[in-house]
Amino acid sequence: MTMFRIQKVLSLLGLFLLVWLQDMGIGTAAESHIKRIVTKNGITLLIDEQPSLPIVSIEVLVKAGSIYDPEAKAGLANLVANLLDEGTQTRSSSQIAEAIDFVGGSLTASGGDDDSTVSVRILKKDLTFGLELLADILRNPAFLQTELDRKRGEIIGSIVAEQDEPEIVAEKAFDGLIFSPHPYHRPVKGLESTLPAITRADLIEFHERYYRPNNTIMAIVGDVKETEILSLVDKYLGGWTPKKIHPQSIPRARKPDHRTVRLIDKDLTQASIILGNLGIDRKNPDYYAVTVMNYILGGGGFSSRMVIRIRDNQGLAYSVGSHFDADLYPGSFQANLQTKNASAKRAIQEMLDEIKKIREEPVTDQELKDAKAFLIGSFPLRLDTTSKLSHLLAIVEFYGLGLDYLERYPRLIQSVTKADVLRVARKYLDPERYVLIVVAKQSEANIEDLKP
Numbered sequence: 001m002t003m004f005r006i007q008k009v010l011s012l013l014g015l016f017l018l019v020w021l022q023d024m025g026i027g028t029a030a031e032s033h034i035k036r037i038v039t040k041n042g043i044t045l046l047i048d049e050q051p052s053l054p055i056v057s058i059e060v061l062v063k064a065g066s067i068y069d070p071e072a073k074a075g076l077a078n079l080v081a082n083l084l085d086e087g088t089q090t091r092s093s094s095q096i097a098e099a100i101d102f103v104g105g106s107l108t109a110s111g112g113d114d115d116s117t118v119s120v121r122i123l124k125k126d127l128t129f130g131l132e133l134l135a136d137i138l139r140n141p142a143f144l145q146t147e148l149d150r151k152r153g154e155i156i157g158s159i160v161a162e163q164d165e166p167e168i169v170a171e172k173a174f175d176g177l178i179f180s181p182h183p184y185h186r187p188v189k190g191l192e193s194t195l196p197a198i199t200r201a202d203l204i205e206f207h208e209r210y211y212r213p214n215n216t217i218m219a220i221v222g223d224v225k226e227t228e229i230l231s232l233v234d235k236y237l238g239g240w241t242p243k244k245i246h247p248q249s250i251p252r253a254r255k256p257d258h259r260t261v262r263l264i265d266k267d268l269t270q271a272s273i274i275l276g277n278l279g280i281d282r283k284n285p286d287y288y289a290v291t292v293m294n295y296i297l298g299g300g301g302f303s304s305r306m307v308i309r310i311r312d313n314q315g316l317a318y319s320v321g322s323h324f325d326a327d328l329y330p331g332s333f334q335a336n337l338q339t340k341n342a343s344a345k346r347a348i349q350e351m352l353d354e355i356k357k358i359r360e361e362p363v364t365d366q367e368l369k370d371a372k373a374f375l376i377g378s379f380p381l382r383l384d385t386t387s388k389l390s391h392l393l394a395i396v397e398f399y400g401l402g403l404d405y406l407e408r409y410p411r412l413i414q415s416v417t418k419a420d421v422l423r424v425a426r427k428y429l430d431p432e433r434y435v436l437i438v439v440a441k442q443s444e445a446n447i448e449d450l451k452p
Helices: 003-023 027-032 076-083 093-102 124-139 145-162 166-179 200-210 226-237 287-299 305-313 341-360 365-382 386-398 405-414 418-428
Strands: 034-038 044-049 055-062 106-111 116-123 216-222 260-265 270-278 319-326 330-340 435-440
Touching: 034 226, 044 226, 044 386, 055 124, 055 386, 076 106, 076 116, 076 145, 076 200, 093 106, 093 124, 106 124, 116 124, 116 386, 124 226, 145 166, 145 200, 166 260, 166 270, 166 330, 166 435, 216 386, 270 341, 287 305, 287 319, 287 341, 287 365, 287 405, 287 418, 305 319, 305 330, 305 341, 330 341, 341 418, 341 435, 365 405, 365 418, 386 405
Parallel strands: 044 216, 260 435
Antiparallel strands: 034 044, 055 116, 055 216, 106 116, 270 330, 270 435, 319 330
């Protein structure tokens, strides 16, 4: 079966799932089940009663991401999140792990650019234990020095290892140029130079400042009842003290006003390339038109223009594609490819030609139809487990998209026109002013003349 036919099958499968999920009360019909409640101490609760399976998924989102790290202590928010389940005032790290394993559940905590999350998945019969454990790690992390030293060492080790990963090297260089002075220019993990400066007192202060109920979203999906959840949340989190969160001033990223090229020399047989510019934030009303446009350009896998032209027709790239990161603040547009060193210059030009083309003439009716079919048809796959749905609900609340988002998304994608695609391509793609990163054996790539 060709990849084109596989794409078609996936689209049809997605459409079938959309109908099935609607019949099951999940997906676009799910918003009718969702209850949004703000507790007395400020937690925003989203409750979706799904009694078909005896499983409960809880996603806690705290507005405490790396954008709030001091520049000299990048990696602080991520360290705080990673140490939440590594010991509390009453439980050791091993006791937490053993307790969640004993009931067959899962517990993860992680930091991100804009927020930090804690996810719990547990059987209904263990819901009380799950919420009690969740409350403990949210409210009472110990931040033991031994755990801090161990976790910091692990992260620094991973950062060192990334120096041998050309795609990660390219990504870090790109972010450093495209976002500065905005905090997105720093890796969430932090840097080798900043992590040693973070102290236990820093962890405690950051937790005290940002881990507050009025700064928290909690989405709960599964075999639950609203009254039951409200009672348990009040029991275990009702005593969590709210605190006024003073907003920080976040410097804006500056759009490139000229072409910026950075060549990173490594003894490689393959070049890793990123080309792009500043993009959009998630609340931008053009998000849906941009999603359709990018699917056609390079985000649609084997059916996208870049893949067909650069990989299939010309055999210039091992992999090629494009994407927009839409976050709390404008993320980036990136076109990425990996190719032989000797093919780098030509592949970059082909990529730029496709960017120019989609800005100059409308996409075809068939391209628009196929993009919409896939994006709408695959949407239910983001809702097919309680874990995925709880995560999506937390994100929907975080960006203020509205509880009817699950119903509106297919309509918003369907409403995109060829004129919309052309308009957003011209607005958000720039083949003249961009950042280009090339990690390669530069003597073979021979693209010095690409520099301004």
